[in-house]
Amino acid sequence: MKRSFFILVLALGVATSLMxxxxxxxxxxxxxxxxxxxxxxxxxxxxxxxxxxVAPDKFISDGQIHLNHIDHDLDIEDLRxxxxxxxxxxxxxxxxxxxxxETVRIRREGDFIRIDVDERKAERSEPERVHxxxxxxxxxxxxxxxxxxxxxxxxxxxxxxxxxxIVRVDKGEAKIRIWIxxxx
Numbered sequence: 105m106k107r108s109f110f111i112l113v114l115a116l117g118v119a120t121s122l123m124x125x126x127x128x129x130x131x132x133x134x135x136x137x138x139x140x141x142x143x144x145x146x147x148x149x150x151x152x153x154x155x156x157x158v159a160p161d162k163f164i165s166d167g168q169i170h171l172n173h174i175d176h177d178l179d180i181e182d183l184r185x186x187x188x189x190x191x192x193x194x195x196x197x198x199x200x201x202x203x204x205x206e207t208v209r210i211r212r213e214g215d216f217i218r219i220d221v222d223e224r225k226a227e228r229s230e231p232e233r234v235h236x237x238x239x240x241x242x243x244x245x246x247x248x249x250x251x252x253x254x255x256x257x258x259x260x261x262x263x264x265x266x267x268x269x270i271v272r273v274d275k276g277e278a279k280i281r282i283w284i285x286x287x288x
Contacts, residue, residue: 137277
């Protein structure tokens with residue numbers, strides 16, 4: 105009796121430990137005002153992977169996003185070449201745009217590409233802010249596809265190693281946060 109109880113407790117402990125290490129992606133949207141709304145989406149990253157697996161082959165197959173059927177002006181091979189050069193540059197301020205009502209900064213800092221948008225309007229007391237952090241290895245993984253394909257499956261696999269905020273938007277009455285951790 106004691107032995108089977110011990111085995112059950114051990115099995116539950118291992119299962120709980122494995123579940124605790126499963127990365128979850130969280131999206132939280134809060135809107136205040138007359139019609140306030142609060143939305144939380146919490147999904148294991150593995151569910152996102154399943155969604156990719158069942159997407160129509162026209163768009164995604166074998167974990168690759170295919171852009172050759174979409175009318176666009178982007179050449180993925182050119183973007184790969186640009187990324188290769190930017191990646192080799194290391195830490196740098198890549199783009200800064202300053203105007204009277206907003207500042208946009210895109211920079212490489214260590215292992216991240218950081219994008220910040222600070223919007224200032226005279227009629228608002230607080231600025232609206234967008235902050236995005238993209239790990240360099242996720243961009244590497246995304247561009248590891250061939251031809252006009254982006255490797256979404258590999259990018260998600262790299263993303264599963266990340267923890268913490270990925271996107272934060274503070275736009276007056278609306279706040280959006282996207283992050284990854286091990287919990288629901």
